[in-house]
Amino acid sequence: MNAPVIAVDGPTASGKGTVATLVAKALGWHMLDSGAIYRLLALAADEAGVALEDEAGLTRLADKLDVRFGEESVFLAEREVSFDLRQEATGLAASKLAVLKEVRAALLARQRAFRMPPGLVADGRDMGAVVFPDAPLKIFLTASVESRAQRRYKQLIEKGLPANLANLLQDLRERDARDMQRAIAPLKPCEDSILLDTTTLSIDEAVTFVLHEAQARKLQ
Numbered sequence: 161m162n163a164p165v166i167a168v169d170g171p172t173a174s175g176k177g178t179v180a181t182l183v184a185k186a187l188g189w190h191m192l193d194s195g196a197i198y199r200l201l202a203l204a205a206d207e208a209g210v211a212l213e214d215e216a217g218l219t220r221l222a223d224k225l226d227v228r229f230g231e232e233s234v235f236l237a238e239r240e241v242s243f244d245l246r247q248e249a250t251g252l253a254a255s256k257l258a259v260l261k262e263v264r265a266a267l268l269a270r271q272r273a274f275r276m277p278p279g280l281v282a283d284g285r286d287m288g289a290v291v292f293p294d295a296p297l298k299i300f301l302t303a304s305v306e307s308r309a310q311r312r313y314k315q316l317i318e319k320g321l322p323a324n325l326a327n328l329l330q331d332l333r334e335r336d337a338r339d340m341q342r343a344i345a346p347l348k349p350c351e352d353s354i355l356l357d358t359t360t361l362s363i364d365e366a367v368t369f370v371l372h373e374a375q376a377r378k379l380q
């Protein structure tokens with residue numbers, strides 16, 4: 161039997177990463193940060209000099225992507241890339257290669273391999289629609305673009321990273337448009353997704369909501 165999956169999808173900076181991580185912790189389940197895989201591929205492409213539009217080259221890189229997730233750090237081959245991974249430029253590059261059909265297909269098995277007992281919380285854009293369509297709980301997290309830009313700004317400043325609110329707002333809009341308008345696996349709620357608008361919710365409130373839905377489905 162397949163382990164149960166809670167799919168947490170939504171736009172950038174909607175809080176889904178934080179919410180998914182806390183839900184996984186509360187349940188004692190595994191966690192998949194699928195965005196990190198797209199980001200890692202963007203870093204690998206930069207390193208190998210492969211263009212973000214080169215579908216065949218990126219697909220070859222995706223097939224042999226050598227990544228390791230540690231407790232606190234992420235490795236690309238032998239290189240620790242946790243810092244580079246979280247840069248806004250890396251997210252932007254990831255969203256460019258994420259429009260490519262063959263690239264997405266090449267990353268599918270790698271994402272599905274995270275599904276292990278007792279369960280998986282999967283954070284991304286297409287977790288419910290494509291990667292784990294049979295997930296018994298699908299959450300679509302949203303928040304207004306302004307509040308997402310504010311959150312991302314606060315996050316970056318807290319980490320001591322450079323940030324500019326106006327630029328962030330523009331980047332988020334650009335990224336939203338690319339994620340929602342792409343032909344393959346566009347960002348949108350599934351028919352069976354539960355919508356959760358976190359604009360006025362705290363992280364704790366959002367986590368409680370998801371745990372309550374999990375309980376209602378007897379997943380914990």
Ligand code: CDP
Binds near residue numbers: 174258283284335
């Ligand atoms: O943290 P943030 O939401 O900004 O980005 P992320 O979740 O790390 O994902 C980076 C980019 O990868 C997104 O803008 C998407 O274009 C792409 N992505 C995707 O296409 N499918 C996923 N399941 C996860 C991420």
